[in-house]
Amino acid sequence: MTSLAKIKPELCISCGLCAVYAPDIFDYDEEGILLFKEEPEAHQQFIPQEQEAALRKAAGKCPVRAILMEKLAD
Numbered sequence: 001m002t003s004l005a006k007i008k009p010e011l012c013i014s015c016g017l018c019a020v021y022a023p024d025i026f027d028y029d030e031e032g033i034l035l036f037k038e039e040p041e042a043h044q045q046f047i048p049q050e051q052e053a054a055l056r057k058a059a060g061k062c063p064v065r066a067i068l069m070e071k072l073a074d
């Protein structure tokens with residue numbers, strides 16, 4: 001099953017946790033605000049099944065809930 005990750009960079013406090021848990025998905029701009037590694041301008045991205053666990057951890061650890069995860073039916 002694919003997931004959709006949605007991010008709210010306006011909430012991000014640059015704590016750095018999300019890229020610890022999901023380094024293949026998330027990266028930061030020059031101010032430490034999160035963005036998608038592959039699509040820095042995007043606010044949502046489809047996440048393949050093999051990266052879902054990492055996404056779930058990152059979303060769960062984010063102190064300001066700037067990362068949301070939606071399950072999508074195949």
Ligand code: SF4
Pocket residue numbers: 011012013014015016017018019032033034061062063064065066067
């Ligand atoms: S875990 Fe949340 S607050 Fe911390 S860098 Fe990632 S998005 Fe920003």
